Amino acid sequence: MDPESENELSGMIAGAEGPLRIVGGGTQGVGGTVEGDVLSTAGLSGVVEYEPGALTLVVKAGTPVAEIEKVLAAEGQRLAFEPMDYRGLMGTKGAPTIGGVVAGNVSGPRRIAVGACRDFLLGVRFVDGMGRVLKNGGRVMKNVTGYDLVKLMAGSRGTLGVLSEVSFKVLPEPPARAVLLIEGLSDAEGVEALTRALTSPFEVSGAAHVPKGVDGAPVTMIRIEGFSDSVAYRADQLKALLAGFGAAQVETDAEQTAAGWRWVRDVEAFHGSDGDVWRYSVAPGDGPVLGEVLRGMGAKELLYDWGGGLVWVLTPEGAxxxxxxxxxxxTLIRASANTKARVAVFHPDPAPIQKISQGLRDKFDPRGILNPGLMS
Structure with missing residues (x-):
């Protein structure tokens, strides 16, 4: 099924006689196995409205992220939340779409400074499991009554409805960037350095620790962005603040810094490596302790983002x-179908949350046809 309009999408869902597997660019592959007819949103593509002066963008859900980034870059703007590209990690092809980003609430290293995808989502249009076209929010930030469908759709992974259009607040691209690099720290030392930087007044926009960097040595990475004079001043202040952790190198080359943070964002350290991939969200101070426990369970490689609160782990297959x-x-991000059949992909929610989630699915997809089994 390849609808090219919202009306076609509505008709296909209303007329569906069985389960539907919703895909955008088909690049993520996160979640349990879904058996059903494939419904692709790739045909719902294009910029509907873009107002650079108002920092607002409205696009159809199947629009490739690369196309959106190109449009924004022409006006010196960007998606603030730095969405990850899953293709290298998952071994998938195709083009990531903005609907897939919203459906997964996909947010990158800059989340620690500005927030997640859902925090920049102004409005949504989608088709629910009965074929009804629903909309919520708008093109400016405002409070709404009833269900906050904008927030509900971010991270719902196509189980409440199929997105047809989304609107965002965007931000200017900063003119300068610097990255402080400290080598040789242990996981605990690295996260302690990140915490000290993040709790300083120097506006850090990226904070990661990699036990095994590109050259094989541990590296702690701290990013600052803004006007060039401000970036230079803050880099000097952070170097002094973190002097006890070792001498920090400061990288300011635009291409090098961008490549370094793509490496973190897309977990490039794990690309091409055998094994399963897990993603842990914890309190930042708990990250190194969790890392040691996971190493004792057989973990092969780790990467700490979000100041230690996001831990990516490469593990043996099937565990x-x-x-x-x-x-x-x-969350089990990458594994075989056999492993996903035995091991829950998503962390079990407490009973009250499970009851609320099921109630929402009953409300918006009473037939249970939208990505059934994906959230198992």
Whole structure:
């Protein structure tokens, strides 16, 4: 099924006689196995309205992210939340779409400074499981009554409805960037350095620690962005603040800094490596402790983002890597279908949250045809 308009999308869902597997660019592949007819939103593509002066963008859900970034770059603007590209990690092809980004609430390293995808989402249009066209929000930030469907759709992974159009607040691209690099720190030392930088007044926009960097040595990365004079001043202040962790190198080359943070954002350290990939969301201070536990369970490689609060882990195939009693959430990102059949992909929610989630699905997809089994 390849609708090219919202009306066609509505008709196809209303007339569906069985489960539907919703895809955008087909690049993520996160979630349980879904058996059903494929419904692609790739035909719902194009910029509907863009007002650079108002920092607002309205696009159809199947629009490739690369196309959106090109349009924004021409006006010196960007998607603030730095969405990850899953293709290298998952071994998939195609083009990531903005609907897939919203459906997964995909947010990159800059989340620690500005927030997640859902925080910049102004409005949505989507088709629910009965074929009804629904909309919520608008093209300016405002409060709404009833269901906040804008927030609900971000991260719902196509289980409440199929997005047809989304609107965002965008931000200017900063004119300068610098990255402080400190080599040789342990996980605990690296996260401590990141915490000190993040709690300083120097406006850090990226904070990652990699136990095994490109050259094989541990590296701690701290990014600052803004006007050139401000960036230079803050870089000097952070160097002094973190002097106890070792001498920091400062990289300001635009191409080098951009490539370095793509490496973190897209977890390039794991590309082409055998094994499953897990993603953990924890309190930043708990990250190194969790890392040690996971190493004891057989973890091969780790990467800490969001100041230590986001932990990517490459593990042996087929193992359940949820430590007993862990605080936080663990998600199985990449694994075989056999492993996904045995190991829950998403962290189990508490019973009250499960009840609310099921109630929402009953409301918006009473037939249970939208990506059934994906959130298992």
């Amino acid at each position: 359940d890597m949820r430590p007993a009693g862990m605080k936080g959430h663990a």
